[in-house]
Amino acid sequence: MKVYTQILGNISDPAWSERASTSRIEYIDMDQWTAQKSRFVTRGDRGGEYAIALRRHSSLADGDIICYGDGEMAVVRLRMNDIMVIDLGALMHQEIATALHIAVELGHALGNQHWPAVVQGSKVYVPLTVDRRVMQSVMKTHSLEHIAYSFRPADQIIPYLSPHEVRRLMGAAHHNEHSHVHG
Numbered sequence: 001m002k003v004y005t006q007i008l009g010n011i012s013d014p015a016w017s018e019r020a021s022t023s024r025i026e027y028i029d030m031d032q033w034t035a036q037k038s039r040f041v042t043r044g045d046r047g048g049e050y051a052i053a054l055r056r057h058s059s060l061a062d063g064d065i066i067c068y069g070d071g072e073m074a075v076v077r078l079r080m081n082d083i084m085v086i087d088l089g090a091l092m093h094q095e096i097a098t099a100l101h102i103a104v105e106l107g108h109a110l111g112n113q114h115w116p117a118v119v120q121g122s123k124v125y126v127p128l129t130v131d132r133r134v135m136q137s138v139m140k141t142h143s144l145e146h147i148a149y150s151f152r153p154a155d156q157i158i159p160y161l162s163p164h165e166v167r168r169l170m171g172a173a174h175h176n177e178h179s180h181v182h183g
Helices: 014-021 089-093 096-112 132-142 154-160 163-170
Strands: 024-031 039-043 049-053 064-069 072-079 083-087 118-120 123-127 148-152
Touching (some): 014 072, 049 064, 148 154, 154 163
Parallel strands (some): 024 072
Antiparallel strands (some): 039 049, 064 072, 083 123
């Protein structure tokens, strides 16, 4: 089995997009957590098998190309997990002691699960890292008053976050700051 050790480029790059228009594309679908790994084996949507062995601290992003030649191209397609949005807005109307108590309890609940989180204004963003029902159960178990939460698609949240906040929530899966071999 051939081992793919480098990212050749990204389909969003105009030169690669042009090459893709005349290539037969096999998409390699994966979730954002798999994309952070540097070594794994996966299958494309046409049945091809891909052994990925990238350099340490490298990861795949949506649209990355790992194989190109003979009219064929293999392109990574990421499925971004939803994000739990916790709204702390109602705490603004509580006494300071009450608001602090609830905020610390929420921090303890999230930290105890080792869930990454980003706080922006009165919202806390937590990526779906386990089954949604597990996250709902944790929130229900802690029964935090004055806190509402919902699950939203990542693409609705990402535009409002800074690059470092996106990396914190989504790992390396969304950003495209790694170097590519161009050719």
